[in-house]
Amino acid sequence: MSLGVRDILNRHKLMPGTSACPGCPENIAMRIISTALGENAVIIVVAGCSSVIQGMGPNSAYNYPVLNVAFAAGPAAASGIAAAMRTRGKNVKAVVWAGDGGTADIGMASLSGAAERNEDILYICVDNEAYMNTGGQRSGSTPIGASTTTTPMGKRHNKKNIPFIMMAHRVPYVATASVGYPHDLMEKIRKAKEIRGFSCVQVLCPDPYGWMFEPSKTAEVAKLAVQTCYWPLFECENGILKISDECLHCLDKRTRKPIQEFLKIQGRFKHADQQKIRELEEYVNEMWEKLKLMYKGNLKL
């Protein structure tokens, strides 16, 4: 008997009764990721939506041992947990669960330190491209042109490219994923968990409230981000870059869906003028030029 997606996803470890908003991409991510992660994991949650989504203590909707920590403390706390588990002779993966604010901004030093030390941890960034838990302020991971509550007329600076920064650390495994493509995400988590050393997966998590689209369209927006090549799906294992099948069309500019299709389905780019849109397109193009070189083996970060 073959298993369908629904059967596989029923093995997830997210329990009912979370405090997530309707259409929450982080709940989708937790469902998919926990399916692939299975047992023998400890989740380290830094400040963010997931601090709230897991529900009120002493109960928890995450059916894992969870350590909630301060905003910038995730990768270091995970390093300590990994060391403790080693000394106890336990085969347990310490998994950091952080948003883009916790990753690109306040937690950057701690993340970089853990990567440089090649800690045996898995770092997951659920990237909704703003500080959504505090009501949608801009982060280092917000794309140019997007309006947030602290950039009402649109952000003037580019999105910090975290996966590239992580690849430059020469860690064993760096991947990107999107909640719109569960199989791809599961496969990457499964692989990342088996890596001995530092691995990280950045998951695009379109947020209906911050991005201003219908809560029923989360998966659709997450797919469009990939189809228009705004969000690349790739993995870099020991320096070898692989573009995921869902994204191979992006290698040729002519086969990409126009980025407008991704931008117009959401409200956060409505103030963005042509100049900003062009800059965003340039950002995406440049990223793909680099990915192409890496894919062909002509460039290593």
Add this chain to the structure above:
Amino acid sequence: MMEKVISGNDAVALAVKLSRVKVTGIYPITPQTYIIESLSEMKDRGELETEIIRVESEHSAMAATFGAAAAGVRAYTATASQGLLYMHEMVWWVAGSRIPVVMTVGTRAVGPPWNIWNEHTDFMSERDSGWIMAFASTPQEAMDLTITAFRITEDERVFLPMMIGMDGFILSHTKTRVYVPSQEEVDSYLPPRRQPYVLDPEDSIAMGNMFSPEDYMKLRESIHRAQIASKEVIVEAGKEYMKRVVPIGSYSTLNESYKLEDADYAVVIMGAWSLDAMQAVDELRKEGLKVGVYRVRFVRPWAEEEVVKALSDKSVLVLDRSVSFGRGGQLYTEVKASLPDTDIKGVITGLGGVSIGKNEMKVIIRKFVEKPQGIEWFYPEEARKIELRSPRYIK
């Protein structure tokens, strides 16, 4: 047990080894750096079972140490000054989590201006954090308190972290005679680690997620109650230490009294310069002044009963090597709160490494006898005037 001539930093590093610490997150900062260097050297020589995580900041040092402790092993770190302030958020996080962790604070002034020398303001700035806070007066005591800290923090009546203050340079870098216990002696003293909450794949607990306001407040109260309850644990641990490990020291009380029985005047003091105060007292007594010393060893929990018993019939001088701007010395404030009806004088001195020895102590005590109230700043010699530049409007 064997005698060695070692510095405070050496003594603490040996205590960490003897206590079989399993994980330490380390980050250098003067004056504690030699502790973590010493641990690293022992590790590379294969003498240390501790896993060392060489992190990129003090915030991460405490986060890594906390993570290891939450995952069920004995964990330790050391810091000072700016480092302690940088990890402040995690210091609170550990106490709130009721996870036993032990830390050394090699006390040092806080900038700006840059100053690496000794004072206690960094240490004192954490006294609301929920940590048990002890302060050593000798390298021997720094070692003793570090070993006892693991027993105290892992006691079920406590389950709180503990920091041990040690005067920068004066104790951290000065070599004195230290009785170093054997591994067997420490093993017989420290029981295996226990803790209420452990990260374990078999046990899907969530630590630190949101609680209702009422539950949150209950947890806060429980920290306060554990602090109060820790007083008897500290005394038990101290007595047991003197019985099983190093049979010297004065650990049957939280704080220490010196020549106070018949004294009219008492000098309240904490840390290495307590010994200067004791010498000053010895000499002043020869001149007929009935003065003694009350050495504060534990800032948290505050030994209210001991303080009242020791000092309520004295005229009290409190020397602070730290300051709470706009209020005065922290020890002064604490003692005053315990003895509201007693005449108390507070003197703030020795900040940023200003050198205060026996002779300066005698000057301070004589002035106090003349005028036993108020708060004063004492400089051992005529200090030049320091003023802000005259302000200008900015174009």
